[in-house]
Amino acid sequence: MALEAIIRLTGRPPLIVRNDAVVIEPPLLEEFPITITGQIKAVEPALASVGRIEFVNHEMAWGGTGWVVDSGADSALVVTNRHVAKLVAKRSADGRGVFLRSPYSGARYGASIDFNEEVDARVTDARNASATAVEYLADDTGADVALLRIKRPLNAAWAWPDSVPLADQEAGLEELVALIGYPAYDTRNDVTAMERYFRGLYDVKRFAPGRVTRAADSGGVISHDCTSLGGNSGSVLLSLERRVAVGLHFAGQYGIANSAVSAATLRRLVFGSRTTVAGAVLQETFVEAKDGLHTADDLKDREGYVPGFLGKTTPPVPWPTLAPEIAAGLAKPVDALPGRPHELRYTHFGVLFSQDLKLPAATAVNIDGKQPVRIKRGDDKWFVDARIDPACQYTAKHYGDQAIDRGHMVRREDPNWGDDAIQANFDTFHYTNAAPQHALLNQGKSLWQGLENYILDNSRTEGFKACVFTGPILNGDYEYLPEEGDVRVPLEFWKVAVMTAKTEDGQDTLHATAYVLSQGHLIRKLLEDRQRSEALEGFRLGAYRTFQVAIRDLEAATGMNFHDLRNYDPLAATKAGSEAIAQDEPVFVPLETAADLVL
Known part of the structure; x- marks a missing residue:
């Protein structure tokens, strides 16, 4: 006052x-x-x-x-x-x-x-x-x-x-x-x-x-x-x-x-x-570039996500299978390939987009840490992807709320490698690769955004390649912006990072970890579903932060199936993780710094 x-x-x-x-x-x-x-x-x-x-x-x-x-x-x-x-x-x-x-x-x-x-x-x-x-x-x-x-x-x-x-x-x-x-x-x-x-x-x-x-x-x-x-x-x-x-x-x-x-x-x-x-x-107000539109011709020859990217000596890493109710609402691009009916293909990454929810259901990117190209961010120009119905994509008019950001699902930096780095950078600025995120999420976002880099640099993983899946948690728990036309704002986001590792006898294998950016809603739901009342009483929702979670728990909470990746999860392999799984308890670690990661 x-x-x-x-x-x-x-x-x-x-x-x-x-x-x-x-x-x-x-x-x-x-x-x-x-x-x-x-x-x-x-x-x-x-x-x-x-x-x-x-x-x-x-x-x-x-x-x-x-x-x-x-x-x-x-x-x-x-x-x-x-x-x-x-x-x-x-x-x-x-x-x-x-x-x-x-x-x-x-x-x-x-x-x-x-x-x-x-x-x-x-x-x-x-x-x-x-x-x-x-x-x-x-x-x-x-x-x-x-x-x-x-x-x-x-x-x-x-x-x-x-x-x-x-x-x-x-x-x-x-x-x-x-x-x-x-x-x-x-x-x-x-x-x-x-x-x-x-x-x-x-x-x-x-x-x-x-x-x-x-x-x-x-x-x-x-x-x-x-x-x-x-x-x-x-x-x-x-x-x-x-x-x-x-x-x-x-x-x-x-x-x-x-x-x-x-x-x-x-x-x-x-x-x-x-x-x-x-x-x-x-004069100080930033004027954003006007939205653009790309057709199938503009985006031709994009390879999209490559499941076998990690190499011939390791198993391929396919797209996760989505929950049936989410899969039923996926958009079908006009240039879809046989066997890939829903993938929007971009440079070094792909998107499965829900036309029902107007949100990306899952994204997948191939990262080559040996060939990175640093590209300075300029005036952001976002594009509608006309390979699917433009009406099912949130655009600039839907992001009028200053408390809401366009959150990249595939990080802008991740596909920026090799000779196509500049094209990959611009490809990340499609509305199909964005989900509304409210500003509070930034409080816990710095660690979240750096996960790929830290894991790639860790001595327990081999080489400099990774496959990373990301998306919003589509469980019906959203906030809505009536002023912008009932824009659906997800409250939590998930990420699964997959790399190569060596077994004790020197064989190539996979290394897969899962994460949630959240105030704790997903963790709380897992505890409720498994009736862990004592743990539930001590668990409180708080500021946004990053949790490392077991892949099998992410699957249980979202209805997704990451196939065999749960068998390559180091968190589940720990003594505490194994005991928790045996007792049907969720396995999660709140991350304050990168040193808290279980790799």
Whole structure:
């Protein structure tokens, strides 16, 4: 909350609101004209249009005040302060706000407005409407304004609020005004003065009369002396003389003045232009290259994934068999080869893509660590692959949420080797090779992304070649982005890395390890499915991190079949792993550093 302040120690009472009416206390209003009671009663209809901005999935229950500036039959536009909305949202390049996610739980934040929250109100008296979008979130260089779109609840037993009309002319010096909002206990003010005014009652709707102490300046800011505290951020400053809103309260300094955004600025942002970003900020904004499209002719002669890549002396490493319900929804490329009816073939890698889920079901890449080519990342240009239906691919418009990334399934660096390295690099920028990933995943991603390199360099593996399978866990546990068209966001991802190794008698064999990037959902499900209650009680979901898991457990959790690879898993071969398998317990190791890998 921004600093809100008591300006005058007497004569500026924050009156209680009860049942959409101001509780008049004549002794407290002696410094105002004798007409003040009638003027207060005349603006009482506006009380029902002012509410408390409350948060969803946030440690703060609420953050400020908001009020309706444009009301429709099924939705309304609510104005509040930028610094209130920024507690749960982040500004995107187009000026809209995107709800953030909790750094602790990963849950998406949200907001709502309760038009009641009066003194003595019961929980059942709430008049709550959810915010469906942050239509505008001012840049830090602009006026302290945010606009929330709220939706009218179905079958609500309370009246949908009207708009508070905005003044056509700016407030004048000494104009009689009132601040309507939700002052909260605030030790930044004098405690004695607070107690004298508020009598220990905070966080409820108040009506605080006062006067304009400075007319709007060139920056569109007016000053007033209405009593406010933290929680009044976003309050409406209402003219008692004209019965219109003359400002949006946003800050104050104890004993000096409170400040509000002028009505003219609000009118422009609500009904006109919302482009208020300074030029310097615009210049720093990254403009992404426009999406492209590749046809079968553009992608001809791509070999795709090669199962026998590791060499003639080791068994081939085929694609995993997918769960039947996932396999049934795979796309069929127009250039599919016999025996490979679903593989989208690229340079040194392939993709099995679910057209039903609009996600890659599995990817497979061949890596040659002896021939790497380092390619500097430039301006990303992503492509739709027209070998399958473009409508089943998420594109740039689906990644409008700034908290969501396009996550490469095949790492950009992995297929970049040999003479075709540049072509391979660009091939990774197809939407078929991407899955939506929320930003929290980056917390545990550095180790995840470096697994291939570490394993290739490990002395227990032979040579510098690898076959790596990656994909999202498609178990129905997703988050959805309704603003972008119900984009499905997987919560967990898996990886299986396969290399060559030597047996004790010097024969070539395979070495296969499995990993999950997760907050722990898959591990928890394995424990639940196997009824390991003691272990389950001690297991807690946390931040995103990488787990090494037994291949047979990954198969059990996803319905995939990696054929014989489970027999080449060093984690299952450990004493602890063997004992766990014998007792039908899941085998997993949380990885903090590469040294924790079981190879």
